[in-house]
Every structure is written in structure tokens, then in C-alpha cells.
Amino acid sequence: MTSNEINMIIAGVWQTVYMTLVSTLIGYLIGLPWGIALTVTGQEGLHPNRGVYRVLDVFANIMRSVPFLIMLILVMPLTMLLVGKTYGSTATIVPLVISAAPLIARMVESSLNEVDHGVIEAAQSAGASNLQIIFRVLLGEARVSLISGATITVGTILGYSAMAGTIGGGGLGDIAIRYGYYRYQANILWTTVILLVLLVQLFQFIGTMISVKMDKRHN
Numbered sequence: 001m002t003s004n005e006i007n008m009i010i011a012g013v014w015q016t017v018y019m020t021l022v023s024t025l026i027g028y029l030i031g032l033p034w035g036i037a038l039t040v041t042g043q044e045g046l047h048p049n050r051g052v053y054r055v056l057d058v059f060a061n062i063m064r065s066v067p068f069l070i071m072l073i074l075v076m077p078l079t080m081l082l083v084g085k086t087y088g089s090t091a092t093i094v095p096l097v098i099s100a101a102p103l104i105a106r107m108v109e110s111s112l113n114e115v116d117h118g119v120i121e122a123a124q125s126a127g128a129s130n131l132q133i134i135f136r137v138l139l140g141e142a143r144v145s146l147i148s149g150a151t152i153t154v155g156t157i158l159g160y161s162a163m164a165g166t167i168g169g170g171g172l173g174d175i176a177i178r179y180g181y182y183r184y185q186a187n188i189l190w191t192t193v194i195l196l197v198l199l200v201q202l203f204q205f206i207g208t209m210i211s212v213k214m215d216k217r218h219n
Contacts, residue, residue, distance in 0.1 A: 005188060009175060013195055015089040016171035019161045020203075023093050024154050027100035034060070034101065035108025036134060042109075044117070046130045056105075063102040068160045071095050072167055089170035092161060100157050107149035111142040144214050151207025155200050162196055172196055 034056065040046045041053040066074070072095045076086045079094040115138055123137045139146070165173025172192040180189025 005179075009172070009188070009191060009195070012170075012172045012175045012192070013199070016158065016161055016173070016196070016199065019089050019092050019096060019164075019169075019171055020154060020158045020199075023096035023100055023157050023161070024150070026093070026097045027104050027153070027157070028150070030097070030101040031104025032108055034105035035112065036138075038105060038109040039112040039138065040130070040134065042113070044113075046120075046133060060102040060105050063098070064106070066099075068095070068099050068163055069166065071099050072164060072169070087168035087170070092164040092169040092171075095164070096157055096160055099160060100153060103156065104149075104153055107153060108146065111145035111149055112138045114145055115141045144211050147207060147211045147214060151204055151211070154203045154207070158196065158200055158203065 038053060038056050038060070041049040041056070043050075043053075045053075072092075075095045075098055079086050079091050082094055083091045085091050119141060120133060120137055123133050128137070161169065161171050162173030162176070163169075165171065165175070165177040168174060172195055176189055176192040179185045180192060
């Protein structure tokens with residue numbers, strides 16, 4: 001492998017990490033309040049509202065039903081509007097966020113619904129407001145589960161970023177397609193695959209360590 005190829009792969013790693021982390025961050029800015037809203041307006045939520053829940057629920061289901069590769073194509077006009085181009089690592093963040101947000105919302109909803117209702121009732125009896133219960137009880141009690149969900153989300157987004165390589169999305173996926181597949185350079189293909197696996201394992205390790213530390217503090 002030449003020095004140019006090595007430098008290209010190193011740049012691909014940074015592009016992949018950039019896409020994954022920025023997309024996850026923005027995705028949580030959308031998905032976290034979405035998931036909280038689903039929990040609060042649910043049948044057993046703090047403020048049940050069947051109409052609002054139904055809208056949020058259906059919207060999440062529809063967005064999650066669209067395969068990422070198709071989402072890449074569908075949102076190209078929006079990507080062009082926001083970024084000015086439809087290729088490259090920055091442009092790929094737009095469809096990544098759109099695909100990740102409903103997944104994150106469901107992860108958050110699932111984590112918050114696991115919180116013991118007895119703890120919530122105790123907080124209500126103590127005179128806590130709904131906002132206090134959301135931020136101090138629900139998010140506080142579910143923090144370990146939320147971090148575990150975030151770890152899964154990061155791995156999923158990393159996989160999506162690799163798929164984006166099929167249309168010039170940048171990162172390791174793009175390198176694997178352009179050089180490993182189209183130019184039959186097996187060494188580059190296997191290098192990118194190994195690096196993608198290592199990145200997933202690294203994010204998984206970091207997420208697990210944070211979860212363990214949070215769990216110990218909770219106990």
C-alpha cells in the first residue's frame with residue numbers, strides 16, 4: 001500500500017468519525033425531546049395526549065421504515081439547500097440525522113418507559129412538577145439505559161455512513177466502494193472493513209465504560 005493510499009485511508013477514518021459523531025449529536029438534539037414527548041404523551045405518561053402521541057408515533061414509524069440508501073436519495077434537494085452539494089462527508093450528515101432522529105426517539109422512549117412508576121409517583125407525591133420529574137427522575141433514573149442506547153445508535157450511524165459511500169458520501173465507505181470494489185483493490189477493501197469494525201468496537205468500549213461508571217455512581 002502506497003503512502004498516498006495510507007494518507008487517504010487516514011483521512012477516511014477522520015471523515016467517518018466526523019460524520020458519525022456530528023450526526024449523533026444533532027440527532028440527539030432532535031430525537032431526545034421527541035422521545036421525551038412520546039413518553040410524556042403516552043397512555044401511561046405524565047400528560048397523556050392521544051392525538052399528539054399518535055402524530056409523533058406515526059411520524060417516527062414512517063421515517064424508520066425508509067431504508068437509509070433511499071433516504072439518501074429522497075433528501076438530496078434538502079441536502080443541496082442546506083449544504084450546497086449532495087456528496088462528501090458534510091453533505092452526508094443531513095440524511096444521517098434524518099435517519100437517526102426517529103431511531104433515537106424510540107431508544108429514548110424505551111429507556112424512559114423502563115423507569116419504575118413507583119419512583120415517579122413518589123416524586124409526584126413530594127410535589128415535583130412534570131418538568132422536574134422529566135429532568136430529575138426520568139432522565140436521571142434512565143441514564144444508564146440512555147447511554148447504552150446511545151452506544152447502539154453510534155454503531156448504527158457508523159454503518160449508515162459506510163453505506164453513503166455508494167453515492168460519494170465520503171469516509172471509509174466511499175474508499176471501500178471506489179477503490180476496493182470498482183478498482184478491485186482487495187487490500188484497501190479489507191483495510192477499510194477492519195477499520196470500520198475497530199471503530200464500532202471502540203465506540204462500544206467507550207459507551208460500556210461510561211455506562212459502568214454511571215451505574216456505580218447510581219448504586
